[in-house]
Amino acid sequence: MFAKSALTLLAAAQLAIPLGKPRLIEQPRAPIDSAGPRWAVACDGSTDPNKPAPPVRIHANSYLVGTCGISSILIVGDQGDILIDGAAEQDAQLIADNIRALGYRIQDVRYILASHEHYDHVGGVAKLQQMSGAQVVTSAPAAKVLSSGVPATDDPQFGIVKPFPPAEVGRTVGDGGEVRLGNLMVTAVTTPGHAAGSLSWRWVSCDGGVCRTIVYADILAPVSNNTYRFSDHPAVVAALRSSIAKIAASPCEILLTPTPSASQLPERLALGKALLDPGACENYAAARTKDLDERLAKETAGPAPPPKP
Secondary structure: OHHHHHHHHHHHHHHHOOOOOOOOOOOOOOOHHHHHHHHHHHHOOOOOOOOEOOOEEEEOOEEEOOEOOOOOEEEEEEOEEEEEOOOOHHHHHHHHHHHHHOOOOHHHEEEEEOOOOOHHHHOOHHHHHHHHOOEEEEOHHHHHHHHHOOOOOOOOOOOOOOOOOOOOEEEEOOOOOEEEEOOEEEEEEEOOOOOOOOEEEEEEEEEOOEEEEEEEOOOOOOOOOOOOOHHHOHHHHHHHHHHHHHHHHOOOOEEEOOOHHHHOHHHHHHHOOOOOOOOHHHHHHHHHHHHHHHHHHHHHHOOOOOOOO
16 A cells, blocks of 8 residues: 555656756747836937937837937848838937847848938938948938938928938839848838938738738928928929828838827827727828928918018
C-alpha cells in the first residue's frame, strides 16, 4: 500500500515538472491605451512643433514618433523599417530618441518618406539620413527642394517657409508608386496643392488577424503668405480639389496627418482607445473642401470697405 502511494506521489511530482521554459509573449510597445493618454498629458493641448512628445503605438507595427505639433511615423518590418517625415532640423534627435525608446534602432530605418517639402516636416531628414543611412523617397517636385534645401519660388508659402539642410534623394515616386521592404509596402498618393510635391501615403498594418488600412494624408489646407491669392492660380485650386477627392475616395480605416491636430489626433489619443474610424478620410476631405471654399470666398469678397466717418 505504501509503495503504491509512493509511486503515485512520484508520478504526480514528475508531471508537475515543467518541460522547459514557457514561451514569452512579447507585450505591445507603447500601447495606445496607456501611451495615448500619456502623449496627451505631455503635450497638454500644445501644437508647438518642437515640443517633445512620447512615442505611441498607432496600430500593430505603426508608431507615432514625432513632436506635439509635427507627426513622424515609424513602420517596423521584418527586413528593416520605414520612417515618414523628419520634422524640423532640431527635432531629428527627438525622433531618433523616440525610436530607441520603443526598443528599435535608428540604424534599421531603410527608407525615409516625405509628405511635402516644407522645413517643419523635412528639415530633420538630412540628419536622420546621416544617422540611419536610409534612402530618401519623395515626389519629383519635392526632390528639387529636398536636394537643395531652398524653398520653391512658386510655393504659396514662399517667404514664410525657411531653408533647411539638404538631403540626398535616392528615389522619386509618382501616383501609386510603391515602396517595398520585406513584409512592408507603402503606396504613394500624389496630393499637390499645399505644396507642389505633396504626397500622402497608405499602407496596411496587421496585429495578428486584425489588419487596418492607414492613411497618412498630407496637409490639404490653402495656407499661404500674405500676398498669395489662390483665386489667381486656378491650376493650384484644381490640384487641391483633385487631391482632396483622392483622399475622400481612398481606402481608409485610420487617419494620420503631418500635423496631429489636423486629424484631431490629440483628442483621440487622450481617450486611449483604438483609432479605427472608417469615415475619417471622408470627414477630413470635407473639412478641407470647406477651408478652400471659405478662402476663395474671402479672396473674392476683397478687403472690407473703410468705416464711414
